[in-house]
Amino acid sequence: MFNTFKENKYHNFVKDYIDNKTQYRYIEELGLGSYGVAYLIQHLSSGENYVLKRMKAKHRKNQKLRDKFNLEIQLLQEVDLPNTPTVIEQGKIEEVPFYIMDFIDGQTFEQAIFRDGKTYSVEQSLQITSQLLEYVVILHKKGIVHRDLRIPNILVKEKDLYIIDFGLACYMKEDVDFDKIDNPKRAENHISDLYFIGHFLLFLLYSNYSPTQKKERSWQEELRLPYSLVDYIERLLLLREPFSSADESLKMLQSQLLKHPIVLTD
Numbered sequence: 001m002f003n004t005f006k007e008n009k010y011h012n013f014v015k016d017y018i019d020n021k022t023q024y025r026y027i028e029e030l031g032l033g034s035y036g037v038a039y040l041i042q043h044l045s046s047g048e049n050y051v052l053k054r055m056k057a058k059h060r061k062n063q064k065l066r067d068k069f070n071l072e073i074q075l076l077q078e079v080d081l082p083n084t085p086t087v088i089e090q091g092k093i094e095e096v097p098f099y100i101m102d103f104i105d106g107q108t109f110e111q112a113i114f115r116d117g118k119t120y121s122v123e124q125s126l127q128i129t130s131q132l133l134e135y136v137v138i139l140h141k142k143g144i145v146h147r148d149l150r151i152p153n154i155l156v157k158e159k160d161l162y163i164i165d166f167g168l169a170c171y172m173k174e175d176v177d178f179d180k181i182d183n184p185k186r187a188e189n190h191i192s193d194l195y196f197i198g199h200f201l202l203f204l205l206y207s208n209y210s211p212t213q214k215k216e217r218s219w220q221e222e223l224r225l226p227y228s229l230v231d232y233i234e235r236l237l238l239l240r241e242p243f244s245s246a247d248e249s250l251k252m253l254q255s256q257l258l259k260h261p262i263v264l265t266d
């Protein structure tokens with residue numbers, strides 16, 4: 001098996017492969033996750049940028065992880081939305097599977113908030129969440145749950161949102177007993193995506209927050225949001241009765257929270 005040292009060696013292998021055996025040239029590494037590595041590459045004749053994502057070399061003999069990686073590609077192909085990257089091609093480099101997809105030349109919300117110090121008002125946070133929910137409703141209609149809608153996996157480019165990293169996505173299970181969900185993050189239905197969207201919304205709202213006290217308090221106390229919005233977020237986070245679908249939560253957001261101007265409580 002490739003160990004950490006060999007992973008570096010494999011990295012050089014991939015670079016050589018891209019530069020000498022494909023119609024692309026290697027530009028840089030974009031990110032290294034627990035299972036995969038993503039690289040920025042450029043198509044030689046068009047000059048367009050793409051992303052090559054591969055499995056980590058040390059996992060290449062692990063059939064379960066290979067299946068997981070193949071499922072990621074399959075789901076991304078099935079999603080086929082303007083706001084998710086299109087899969088261009090797939091293959092193997094020395095037994096390690098990879099695929100090439102569109103490069104979304106935007107910023108992740110993690111970069112926007114934590115690197116660039118971007119702040120979002122309550123109104124903006126709700127507008128962005130509404131846009132995200134619209135895409136998630138379509139995703140769910142296609143029978144797919146993303147299950148990792150965190151700030152590094154949602155990009156913004158010219159005010160449009162894009163969803164990447166389908167590494168934990170799965171086919172949606174229709175009949176699930178809500179009382180038996182002990183880990184909402186891993187639920188194989190809308191509950192998981194709504195739970196992550198609740199946290200996503202809190203990240204946006206916190207971007208505008210400056211602590212007034214040393215002692216850390218709950219988000220309900222710190223953010224001083226209107227009751228209707230607290231209630232809404234609590235439903236996303238399963239602290240209250242969950243929404244029966246992403247569509248229901250989108251409708252409530254659009255018909256009740258976005259319709260009236262948000263007034264913060266003192």
Ligand SMILES: Nc1ncnc2c1ncn2[C@@H]1O[C@H](COP(=O)(O)OP(=O)(O)OP(=O)(O)O)[C@@H](O)[C@H]1O
Pocket residue numbers: 030031032033034035036037038051053085101102103104105106108152153164165166167
């Ligand atoms: N299609 C894309 N367009 C733009 N940037 C991308 C794209 N795909 C990945 N990236 C960048 O590369 C980083 C890593 O990619 P990705 O999130 O898919 O893999 P990972 O999370 O590192 O792997 P794993 O699935 O093992 O956790 C992302 O955070 C993002 O910055």
